[in-house]
Amino acid sequence: MTVILRASDGALQVVIEPEQGGRITSIRGTGREWLAPASPRDPATGFSDAGSGGWDEVAPTVAACRLPSGRELPDHGDIWRLPWSVLDSGIEHCTMSVALTSLPLTLTRTIVVAPDRVRLKYSTESSGAEASGAESSDSGVPLLWSAHPLFAAHPGTRIETDATMITEDFPRAGLSVEWAGALAIDDVSGAQKWFASDASVARIRHADGSLLEMTWSSATLPRLGLFWDTGVFEPHPVVALEPTTGRRDDASAIIDELPRVGPRQALQWWVELRVRRAEQAPPLPPRGDGRG
Template sequence: MIGIAAGRGRDRVAVEFDPLDGARITSLMAAGREWLAPSPPRDPAGDFTGSGTGGWDEVVPTVAACTMADGTRLPDHGDAWRLEWTVVSSGPSTSTAEVVLRSVPLQFARTLTVEAGRLRAEYVATATGADGVPLLWSAHPLFAAPPGTRIVTGEPEPQLMGEFPEAGPPVAWPDGGGIDGVDGALKAFTAGQDRARIEHADGQGLTLRWDADALPHLGLFWDTGVFADQPVVAIEPTTARRDAASAVVDELPVVLPGHPLRWWLELSVDEPAA
């Protein structure tokens, strides 16, 4: 397990990730709160949703298992989460890890950096073969969602297009974006956003910002216990408007040999209003 931290008191941010377990971020402590759902053990040979669902994974090169036009089979939630990552460098407040995927010729690197009240993640995708590789990447942080937790985006609330339990049709926002308005699980996509916020019942919030040029789509997820062991919500900036790479392959950015793609995310935590 690798740990990095910075700041003091309520401004302290501490992150832990496990390079042996797909570099899954298992803990994000900030402002005295653990933000992520627990990360139970899982089977890398199984399906992602049948394993210990929790923490924060890197999902690439697909979310839903699918078969590409050339016959390449992409596994459930990709294969970055199934593999051991190599820690390239690590210090008290920053760490870089990388992995070479098996399903497609792609190397994927992530640098985490913490400072007072903030976590920044920077990514680089590099083609390792002679051809370009379509890139479906999605952040996959599963945040603990006790009663009263809600997802907040811009005003007015953007239109949502359903992905689960049904893909395609528009869906309504849960009441106030809250976990209390969901019965079961709901996954939907929207676009045109560069930030979103998780807010707990006490008003404390975590705001996620991202590189909207590289990540033009946003997946939003509410689950009261269908896939995760406890209620969770997720803010998932992504390169795709669907979970299956095969459904949107012609729309995906392509990682060309010699031309890595780069993008970033940043999280900041605030205190409840007085």
């Protein structure tokens, strides 16, 4: 069942595929499709081979890893492989949920479309089963969650953010450099993944000046992943803005830093998008001027 959400004035439309891991396959506004084309998913294959494009929810890891207990977590987690249950849906909103198979967690997401924005609200709860081994504790189950939208990158498309420093995670981990304010897909060769720890807003801007602006709840999502790919993992150039609970893609490397979800204490956060034409775009806030 495909779910199509539309703003009351028709300015924004969002398409969701609950059976395909709850994936958002289209965000259309200002006369543009913002997401990269979303090909059909095959959950029997690896993430990079399973179908590109769209917006996936990624948890409880991004990179495949082994937790201290020996528990194996698959590449980009398991949410994208699982069908989601639609709990409530209308013209402008949809709430759906999914129970992870790798860890005892349930994720619920509500998407609300308004004339000037798309808001995604999340809540994660422990399913009640005990996580075994070193990844569990009295304080709950660790959660590495990341938004995983792949935005179409045409010549001149660039990422802008108010971050001051970024740290590389792929292809080499650990290098920190001063962020120049923007980086275009034209200036990247291959694929790069970096993290910013002091960003409060981020944008995808196309050559014609139209832009998508993203904000998020920084208390729960203290890091922002930045991704450029000219054709290594995706068939077409893409860029990504990835608010996340962790500073690395490998959950096992930062497991002691991750937020934990207890049996009676939900973890909640939000991500908000606005799409604007060039003449509607305000300037970015001063770099390093606090968190949103």
